Amino acid sequence: QVQLQESGPRLVQPLQALPLTCTVSGDSITSGDYYWAWIRKPAGKGLEWIGHVYRSGTFIDNPSLEGRVTLSIDTSKNQFSLDLRYVTAADTATYYCARGAIYFDYWTGNTSDGAFDLWGPGTMVTVSP
Amino acid sequence: SYELTQPPSLSVSPGQTARITCSGDVLPDHYAYWYQQRPGQAPVLLIYKDSERPSGIPGRFSGTNSGTTVTLTITGVQAEDEGDYYCQAPDTSGTYWMFGGGTKLTVL
Numbered sequence: 001q002v003q004l005q006e007s008g009p010r011l012v013q014p015l016q017a018l019p020l021t022c023t024v025s026g027d028s029i030t031s032g033d034y035y036w037a038w039i040r041k042p043a044g045k046g047l048e049w050i051g052h053v054y055r056s057g058t059f060i061d062n063p064s065l066e067g068r069v070t071l072s073i074d075t076s077k078n079q080f081s082l083d084l085r086y087v088t089a090a091d092t093a094t095y096y097c098a099r100g101a102i103y104f105d106y107w108t109g110n111t112s113d114g115a116f117d118l119w120g121p122g123t124m125v126t127v128s129p
Numbered sequence: 130s131y132e133l134t135q136p137p138s139l140s141v142s143p144g145q146t147a148r149i150t151c152s153g154d155v156l157p158d159h160y161a162y163w164y165q166q167r168p169g170q171a172p173v174l175l176i177y178k179d180s181e182r183p184s185g186i187p188g189r190f191s192g193t194n195s196g197t198t199v200t201l202t203i204t205g206v207q208a209e210d211e212g213d214y215y216c217q218a219p220d221t222s223g224t225y226w227m228f229g230g231g232t233k234l235t236v237l
Contacts, residue, residue, distance in 0.1 A: 032204040037226075040171075047164075047172065047215050062225060075166055101177075115162040115177040115217070122171050 002026040004097050004120035010126050012091075018084040021098030022120060030055050030079045032035060033102040036080040037116060040093040048093075052100055052113070053080055087127045094122045131217055133229035140235040147203040149232045151216030154197060159219050160195075161199040163192055166231075167212040175214075176201060211236045 037052035051061030176192035
């Protein structure tokens with residue numbers, strides 16, 4: 001049974017960096033057709049996609065975060081990570097890591113990114129002096 | 130602001146049918162996905178590719194797509210269905226993911 005678990009600091013100083021790691025257990029992070037994502041939810045607000053990383057190390061991040069995001073993957077440790085720089089109070093949220101399914105269209109031979117089918121329990125992060 | 134629009138809240142009595150809509154210009158061109166988030170828990174995938182249900186998701190959850198609106202239907206609502214529901218789709222470029230603002234379902 002595959003499981004995801006977020007880890008990292010619970011309190012971060014303003015303008016510092018927030019490093020989070022997601023550890024995948026129960027299977028190799030390179031098996032199957034998946035990509036690996038970060039999503040957050042500020043208290044009282046909705047879900048916000050932060051970005052996702054492929055096993056190749058290529059990543060895509062949310063333009064609304066203005067280039068503050070770096071995503072990476074360490075296949076030897078079965079982990080993927082988020083680094084969010086220059087945090088402010090607006091970055092206070094529960095952060096989730098998730099697995100995304102990659103769909104293959106047998107008619108066209110094309111692949112597409114799909115649903116987040118497995119989530120970690122989440123970790124609450126507060127940005128405060 | 131959200132490019133996927135959901136009603137903020139919906140209240141239904143147990144046993145009734147709940148229909149949660151999600152509207153957006155991208156929906157005729159891209160699949161939509163639905164998640165349930167109960168209080169204090171991580172989101173759970175309910176529907177993928179507009180209408181497909183993952184294994185383990187009860188049959189009372191179903192999804193439809195009618196152009197610029199997708200609908201999550203819960204037939205025979207139960208108390209345990211109370212929570213927040215989110216739709217998800219890519220943006221117009223197909224590159225970035227978006228979530229709707231969420232709909233809080235209350236079971237009376």
